[in-house]
Amino acid sequence: MAAVRLEFRNVTRRFAPTRRSEGVTAIEGVSIAVRDREVVSLIGPSGCGKSTLLNLSAGLDGPSVGEVFVDGAKVTGPNSHVAFMLQKDLLLPWRTIRENVEFGLEIRKVPATQRREIALGQLKICHLDGFENHYPHQLSGGMRQRAALARTMATDPSVVLMDEPFSALDAQTKLVLQKDMAQTLSRLGKTCLFITHDLAEAVALSDRVLVMSKRPGRIIEEIAIDLPDRDDPIARRSSEKVTPYLRRLTELLDVAHADV
């Protein structure tokens, strides 16, 4: 059995009431284990606490109850084992693409020449060679998201957290990027927690899919995707074996919606 990279043990996160809003319990009693090289998707209705889960994993936020572990160590703050990627590319407009990819390395005090080498290598993997000296505004949305992927991979995290990274892209670009990401993850052997609201995407990309209930979010179902071609989502999608999984997930989400 492979090592557990990311683990939630009975985690609850409550947000205290403020003058503007009453308190909410975003997630409640969540236990998850993501093993080495596994890609696990997380789906659930909007506002059910998916992003909260990601923030807890990244150490940007702490649990109210329970514990989070990355690589066996308890998460108490941001740490170098984790990197995340959001729907927004979060590229810094004043930095070139290469400099953006180097951003995390720069903060980790990696020497300039080494930084450069790593960044150029990642850009090549993400099919962005030739664009290293461009500024973000000179790139299309898809290319910018590739650059964000390169930046995420550049720090060589053991766990990659993704929060709806492709949801803002057009259908065609999305397919291409899904394929590239799947290949990159499997080539580099990364562990990934992938948040999405696109059921087909979840089935196409992951080894397992976790389904969350409406707020307060709990894990209500775990579905293993027993299909080949995890590194080739396009091939997976064209297989008719995908259909039962999609049907099952749709049912679950409806239940989740109805479960008020």
Added chain:
Amino acid sequence: MSRTATALGQPAVLVSMLIGVIFVAAWEWLPGMLGVARFIIPPASAVAEEIVFMFARENLLYHTAVTSLSVAIGFVLGAALGAAIGYALAVSPTAEFALSPYILALQIAPKVAFAPLFVMWFGFNLMPKILVATLIVFFPVMVNVLGAVRQIDRDQINLGRAFNATRLELFWKIEVPASMPALFAGLRIAATLAVIGVIVGELVGGSVGLGYLLAFGQGQANTPMVFGVIIMLTLIGLVAYLAVVVAEARVLHYMPKRDFGAR
């Protein structure tokens, strides 16, 4: 592409020049034709003549240099102070909360009204003029910087935090560069305000600067001189504004190209 641009640019330049010529011609002849006395609206040629005379006899160059110097010092001081305090308040919500009512009051208070007080407190030297300019420049810069830092995407900051950036690194690598466009927007406004600040200070009292010449010209009902001074002041403001635009173009070189002078 660039050929189309120049082809489009050519008539625009011509039209612009034509408007200039029509304006000067109207200025030269229209008041006379409408029977407006020269001491009320002097023709363009009288103003041009007066400017030449002021260069020769009234030390126009010296007065212009003094005013320009005050504008430059007041602008730099006000901008530096505005940016520094803007950033300080942005990174310290407590300080902003505690100080905001006073800052708001000072911001609303008409700064030029301080000019007579400053002259009384500091005397007839450059100090009060520079102070008025500093005060008047301070606010747009501070407000813009504060607003810009406040508006930075939380996720952008979180990205830095997730990479283990320190507070100082977040400041220098994200907050400062992210606020540059707003800072420069503030500086553009400030550049023109600085001239107003200095001129109001000079009008209150003293014996140097274009404000003095303005009062002097008005004190003799010498309207061409007043027009001449206004032209020089406009030139100073224009130079200050262009200096900001040039600096902005260098610092914000990564931005998509904008039209000249656009906000």
Added chain:
Amino acid sequence: MTNTINRKTFLRGVGAAGAAFALGRGPALAQARQQITYMFAGPTVLPAFAPHMIAKHKGYFAAEGIEPRFVTGQGGADVATQVGAGNAEAGGGIGDTTMVVRPNGVPVRAVALLGGGGLHQLFIREDSGITDPRNLRGKTIGVQSFQDTSYYALLGTLARLGLTRNDVTIQAAGPAGIVQLLVNGTAQAMVGVFDFALAAEAGGVRLRRFSLRDYFPSMAQTVIVSDTSIAQRPQLVRAIVRPLLKALGEIIADPTKAIDDYLAAVPENAGRREQMAAAIRAYAQYVYAGQAQLGAFNPDELRTLQEFYLREGIIRRAVPLDELYTNAFVS
């Protein structure tokens, strides 16, 4: 166009006033009076404007069929410009005002000189021990501003004393500042009006007064009107000048009575009776008195002044003397 209308209104006003007078009916008179704007170069509450205030209070303007509204301008040149532009029917300047603005095309003339003395005086702090202005060398002298007649008068005086502007330190400080400079001892002397000197003495310093006219043809206040008014509405000009000269004559003749009249006319100043009384006495004695013909200009003085201004570069062009003034309205 405006002038014609105004002249008609005016003539009607005068006619009505005459009729009302003949019939002895007050209310009709008040209704027919012509409103005019008279612009001062300083705040209306200054005792320097006592003749105007008394003339209005005692109904001398009303008797001429006019109702002046006093407003404040930004100094003599501004007053002249507004009068020239037609925004005010008349205004107050000093002897040199028309001399300065006329070369710049402002079509105004002085029609009365309110006194034979000079409006501006030289005041020296008693505790400085200076009893001869010649000893001002190395001292600091305050003036209201470098664009003001008082500054030019100081330059002229220094020249006659054998000093240059580099032998003394001249500071321009504005109306409030000039008093402050004297009181706190930064300046040992000032050139200015009585009003400033009295304010300084109220602040606790004793001052010694020297008449600038011993050195320089410093002049009193004038009444300024436009060339158009002189040509087209001489009755109006006369209706403005005559009441002022009448009040002026009364102040000279009986300053003590004038003080009561003045405080009745300007009740805002009643709280400072002592200071106002001192000012009016000083004006009566040193500024208003001394004219052979009340209100008349002395062309020789104007000529000397103009020559000095030309020499000093204060004016660039000299206009013929008879464009600066006329004595036609004072007889």
